Amino acid sequence: METTFAFWVQGISDALQPSNLLFAFLGCVIGTLVGVLPGLGPAAAMAILVPLTYDMGPVPAIVMLSAIYFGTQYGGTITSVLVNVPGESTSVVTCLDGHPMAKSGRGGAALGIAAIGSLFAGLTGTLLLMILAIPLSSLALRFGPVEMFALLVVGLSLVISFRGGSLLAAFAMTLVGLMLGLIGLDPVQGAPRFTFGITSLFDGVQLVTVIMGLFGIGELLLSFEERVPEPITGKINSLLPDRGERKSASLAILRGTCVGFGLGIIPGMAGIVPTFMAYALEKRLAKHPEKFGKGAIEGVATAEASNNAYAQASMVPLLTLGIPGTATLAVMMGAFMINGITPGPFLFVNHPETAWTVIGSFIVANIVLFILNFPLVRVWVNILLIPRRFLQVAILVFCIIGAYTLRNNVLDVLVMILFGVLGYFFKKIDWPAVPLVIALILGPLLERALRQGLELADGDTTVFLTTPTSALLLALAFLIVTFSLFANLKAARAARLLVSHTADKADPTS
Amino acid sequence: MQGFDVPIRKAGMLARVLVASLATALSSAAMAQSDYPNQPIRLIVPFSPGGGTDLGARLLANDLEQVFGVSVVVENLPGAGSQLGLTELANAKPDGYTIGAVNQPALDTIILSPERQATFDIDSFDYIINHVSEPIIIAVRPDSPYETLKDLVAEVAARPGELRVATSGLLTPEHLAQLQLEQVARSRLRIAHFNGAAESMTQFRAGRTDIAFTTASFLEGLKPLAILSRERSNALPDLPTAVEQGFPDLVMVSTRGFAAPAGLPEDVLATLRDAFAQVAQSESHQLKAAESGLSVEIVVGEEYEAFARSNFESARPLVELAQQQRN
Numbered sequence: 107m108e109t110t111f112a113f114w115v116q117g118i119s120d121a122l123q124p125s126n127l128l129f130a131f132l133g134c135v136i137g138t139l140v141g142v143l144p145g146l147g148p149a150a151a152m153a154i155l156v157p158l159t160y161d162m163g164p165v166p167a168i169v170m171l172s173a174i175y176f177g178t179q180y181g182g183t184i185t186s187v188l189v190n191v192p193g194e195s196t197s198v199v200t201c202l203d204g205h206p207m208a209k210s211g212r213g214g215a216a217l218g219i220a221a222i223g224s225l226f227a228g229l230t231g232t233l234l235l236m237i238l239a240i241p242l243s244s245l246a247l248r249f250g251p252v253e254m255f256a257l258l259v260v261g262l263s264l265v266i267s268f269r270g271g272s273l274l275a276a277f278a279m280t281l282v283g284l285m286l287g288l289i290g291l292d293p294v295q296g297a298p299r300f301t302f303g304i305t306s307l308f309d310g311v312q313l314v315t316v317i318m319g320l321f322g323i324g325e326l327l328l329s330f331e332e333r334v335p336e337p338i339t340g341k342i343n344s345l346l347p348d349r350g351e352r353k354s355a356s357l358a359i360l361r362g363t364c365v366g367f368g369l370g371i372i373p374g375m376a377g378i379v380p381t382f383m384a385y386a387l388e389k390r391l392a393k394h395p396e397k398f399g400k401g402a403i404e405g406v407a408t409a410e411a412s413n414n415a416y417a418q419a420s421m422v423p424l425l426t427l428g429i430p431g432t433a434t435l436a437v438m439m440g441a442f443m444i445n446g447i448t449p450g451p452f453l454f455v456n457h458p459e460t461a462w463t464v465i466g467s468f469i470v471a472n473i474v475l476f477i478l479n480f481p482l483v484r485v486w487v488n489i490l491l492i493p494r495r496f497l498q499v500a501i502l503v504f505c506i507i508g509a510y511t512l513r514n515n516v517l518d519v520l521v522m523i524l525f526g527v528l529g530y531f532f533k534k535i536d537w538p539a540v541p542l543v544i545a546l547i548l549g550p551l552l553e554r555a556l557r558q559g560l561e562l563a564d565g566d567t568t569v570f571l572t573t574p575t576s577a578l579l580l581a582l583a584f585l586i587v588t589f590s591l592f593a594n595l596k597a598a599r600a601a602r603l604l605v606s607h608t609a610d611k612a613d614p615t616s
Numbered sequence: 617m618q619g620f621d622v623p624i625r626k627a628g629m630l631a632r633v634l635v636a637s638l639a640t641a642l643s644s645a646a647m648a649q650s651d652y653p654n655q656p657i658r659l660i661v662p663f664s665p666g667g668g669t670d671l672g673a674r675l676l677a678n679d680l681e682q683v684f685g686v687s688v689v690v691e692n693l694p695g696a697g698s699q700l701g702l703t704e705l706a707n708a709k710p711d712g713y714t715i716g717a718v719n720q721p722a723l724d725t726i727i728l729s730p731e732r733q734a735t736f737d738i739d740s741f742d743y744i745i746n747h748v749s750e751p752i753i754i755a756v757r758p759d760s761p762y763e764t765l766k767d768l769v770a771e772v773a774a775r776p777g778e779l780r781v782a783t784s785g786l787l788t789p790e791h792l793a794q795l796q797l798e799q800v801a802r803s804r805l806r807i808a809h810f811n812g813a814a815e816s817m818t819q820f821r822a823g824r825t826d827i828a829f830t831t832a833s834f835l836e837g838l839k840p841l842a843i844l845s846r847e848r849s850n851a852l853p854d855l856p857t858a859v860e861q862g863f864p865d866l867v868m869v870s871t872r873g874f875a876a877p878a879g880l881p882e883d884v885l886a887t888l889r890d891a892f893a894q895v896a897q898s899e900s901h902q903l904k905a906a907e908s909g910l911s912v913e914i915v916v917g918e919e920y921e922a923f924a925r926s927n928f929e930s931a932r933p934l935v936e937l938a939q940q941q942r943n
Contacts, residue, residue, distance in 0.1 A: 251819075291786075294809055303733065305696050306695060308696030308697070308699060446812075562825070
């Protein structure tokens with residue numbers, strides 16, 4: 107316990123070093139900006155900025171990217187409340203009551219309570235993360251290639267929960283991702299696979315270029331098509347909620363934090379789920395449930411608390427197990443990996459300083475974000491008035507330069523553009539890009555672990571079933587897949603029944 | 617504070633690369649060799665910024681600028697285990713304005729593996745200087761019953777296909793040394809490939825492998841049995857070499873040097889060799905290199921060329937053995 111505490115102190119004090127503090131601040135500003143601008147999500151923004159972090163060294167890079175992640179959660183609120191367009195998908199729920207509050211002149215109070223709730227949830231979430239990190243990662247040394255293989259299978263099986271359109275689409279995208287992961291030199295035999303004689307492909311497709319393309323360029327192309335309504339900026343007066351509002355919001359914040367963290371810790375949980383559940387819970391407990399949807403401050407408070415607690419909690423499976431639950435976390439994992447650090451059980455063993463500094467920076471980021479979003483909120487409101495075409499061109503140029511500077515290689519730019527077009531296309535047909543990216547990240551790790559495990563066991567394939575931890579994890583993966591399949595079939599059958607029912611009713615002869 | 621200066625340097629570097637390549641393009645037609653160098657020199661590092669090779673190259677580049685009076689621009693061209701950067705170096709104009717870092721055995725294994733389809737070979741370069749040498753060390757756990765390399769070789773010979781080892785990647789120096797040990801003991805090891813030395817050493821510390829093939833920086837808490845250099849290392853004077861323990865075929869040192877595309881005018885090559893030797897042997901450089909954890913071993917000119925070629929020839933049978941093992 108004492109050493110844990112020493113790590114906490116070390117992490118926070120390292121996070122306060124000028125360079126880390128600067129990058130945390132920079133990340134907060136960028137994150138809030140991204141959150142404020144509708145259309146540009148955290149995954150896209152981080153994907154675009156990853157090449158910039160390439161030369162920073164791992165700690166400042168991760169510090170900045172995580173600050174961006176949390177910043178988007180704060181910034182998304184502003185757009186939700188004032189424009190009624192969720193800046194981020196997790197802010198959808200904030201719109202429900204935030205915008206009605208803005209219309210009735212309580213926009214300031216809505217933004218204020220959102221910032222307070224976010225700060226509380228962010229700090230509580232980080233504290234829980236700090237407590238959980240060591241016990242979870244103490245399993246690390248027990249994780250050899252065999253156990254790692256099983257853990258990665260679990261990670262891959264969770265990909266199914268990302269179905270946008272259909273389960274089939276998620277599976278197909280997972281397979282595409284796995285196949286993309288095969289490109290390059292075979293890690294055990296050195297044979298080139300799917301390289302078509304191009305030496306630049308010997309290391310495989312560069313993860314960052316794929317991510318930048320799918321999320322950065324893809325979203326950029328989509329944003330050309332969107333229209334954004336005018337913001338309500340005139341009516342922001344006092345940010346402080348009045349006494350009655352404060353009283354009803356404080357319990358909502360506490361409950362939102364619990365729901366957000368509790369559900370967020372489950373790998374693969376989409377951020378919108380805990381936020382909606384916290385909102386529903388609040389509505390059920392409220393004395394005046396009819397006020398919800400018409401400007402109830404509890405609704406804003408609980409939604410913002412839960413999405414920030416979720417953001418912290420989602421770091422737990424990423425940092426301790428190496429399972430990236432969402433697109434944003436997949437980008438984050440990519441950023442770790444291009445900086446030579448693989449998140450997972452070994453993070454806290456091999457790179458404890460890095461891990462704890464990053465966690466320490468979460469606290470710093472939350473405080474900086476509170477300052478940016480509470481006293482300085484009016485600055486961000488003005489950003490909503492900048493014409494978006496300027497930003498779009500700047501982002502495009504930035505992406506191209508970023509992709510080139512990764513390896514000073516033109517091929518990487520072409521790969522990024524290709525995946526940009528693909529990303530746009532996938533969005534249009536509603537095929538989720540996240541399974542592709544996660545499979546591309548986990549696939550090569552999975553192959554390595556499989557072959558390492560086999561080599562060390564002298565080719566004995568039963569080793570994956572006779573090792574207890576591995577057997578347990580594989581069983582879990584099996585359960586996840588079967589459960590999802592059944593749930594999906596059931597839903598499909600229900601839908602079919604419904605259709606035939608309505609058809610029956612429509613038929614006057616029956 | 618390190619985080620501050622790196623991106624700025626990178627931006628400056630980009631600008632300098634642009635200027636350098638423009639200058640090369642403009643003046644390459646009318647080149648007077650006698651006043652070499654009169655324009656920026658491009659130094660290709662075929663690895664990512666921040667690694668050991670990059671570090672050494674940047675230290676030297678700084679000092680070379682003082683000697684030459686022109687800028688020496690480090691350009692990182694990572695990828696395919698240095699094959700991308702080496703291809704670029706081999707194809708560059710042999711005028712002394714493009715030079716690069718070459719690491720062995722990486723260079724050798726790329727040339728010797730047919731599936732790599734390398735467009736260069738060992739003759740594609742003019743060799744300037746060897747800068748750093750890092751011998752592989754064979755170690756076991758402190759509580760292990762083996763006291764000498766002989767004990768270990770006997771054990772490997774007695775238990776073919778049982779002892780487990782990890783590499784830091786396919787055909788890395790660690791892997792080649794394991795292949796040597798297999799040959800010396802006429803036996804077989806279970807070889808698993810990991811991604812980098814940190815990962816492979818984690819496996820050893822967790823007890824999943826039996827023998828560690830590593831370098832000096834990972835020795836803490838281990839019992840080293842032999843160093844695979846020809847002579848004892850200055851940093852570890854008490855550690856006997858495998859050669860002196862009766863195994864003359866167990867020699868595996870990873871080396872980092874500098875070369876230019878083959879066909880350099882003789883006076884230019886001589887100028888480069890002299891300048892590199894002057895800089896690398898200076899006291900200030902030796903001090904800085906030692907601080908950065910680089911084990912400097914200077915071999916200059918023709919001597920380095922012979923050294924590189926003999927390294928290449930000793931890698932050949934090992935790469936062939938690796939090819940056979942997979943079939």
